Amino acid sequence: MPVTWRRIATFLLSLAPFTWLVWATLTNQLGADPAKTIVLLTGHYTFYFLLITLAVTPLRRLVKFRHFHFRWLQIHRRMLGLFTLFYALAHMTAFLVFILGLDFTLFAAELVKRPYILFTLPAIVLLILLGITSTKSMMRRLGKNWQRLHNSFYLIAVLAWLHVFMQVRSSYQDAVVFGIGVAVLLGIRLCWKLQRKA
Template identity: 40%
Template structure:
């Protein structure tokens, strides 16, 4: 009996462009509305704190969604989720940059002496800076021309996304001054994503390295 395989799910060009337009509208629209509400004084008694919380937490949310796209593509199976990964990855950087800019511009008011003092006194800010710089490197090298030019080094660099997630969650945890309550859920999700990545890497290594046969042994 012949087993019929279900063809991979594929979107039409119209559907794919429509979904991307919706993501652009939601991601950029929410960020714009946040800052507009801040300017209008509609973010409560501490608008800077609200901006910091919202931009930071949504940077982590979008990063988690981005990292789940590859497992989702294998589970469906479909190449379609991968086609949204670059766009969402750029929005992770945009939200992280908005988070950092809010802190520097509104919280520290561009006082560079205060910036240096905060970096030395608060390790979680340094951790956040490292995550932001890594995101910057990934965003700048997401251009197709650079990807082709870098070859295998491109994938090695972009594997750092799996380091950025725990750094971002660590930054968030230290800023909350507790591991429990909200941060613990992000650590659980981080553990799931990293364990999936480790399992995927082991499977890939087993596929690449053929098993030794009797004839291949050294006499």
């Protein structure tokens, strides 16, 4: 498949969860508490795209079987990262609109009630910075500092997992699944780094 069509396909597939969420909202298919469902699902979509983005490089380097490989996926990593930002902003916006009702005077009280928000704020700020600096012109302008900045994506993954873990009330399923994903994908990179130093 030509690169242009792969870009279009990647974009449409990445946008599909949000499109379904809008349609489900308009057709009243989100259950008794649609506001809570929207906040929950946008949070899940954020984590899924974070893991997918982190998985691109390991897939490219480790999965090579005859003519089957994932090298083509590398050029779409920036788009996947931007969709991570998109869903993170959707998650934050849904929380501000549906949970707080845009009443920012409640925000301090929410930090006490929901301390996991403290991990969300720096993660979203970093994602915004990565989105702003994701262009080739910014890459040239920042030079070596560009890679240092974009390595913060690993920190974002840890902060996102802490955000999920601290919300656990009964089932640890999401926290365990997301935690394993982050641990594996960051662990692979740590092994590569140690091998280079050896």
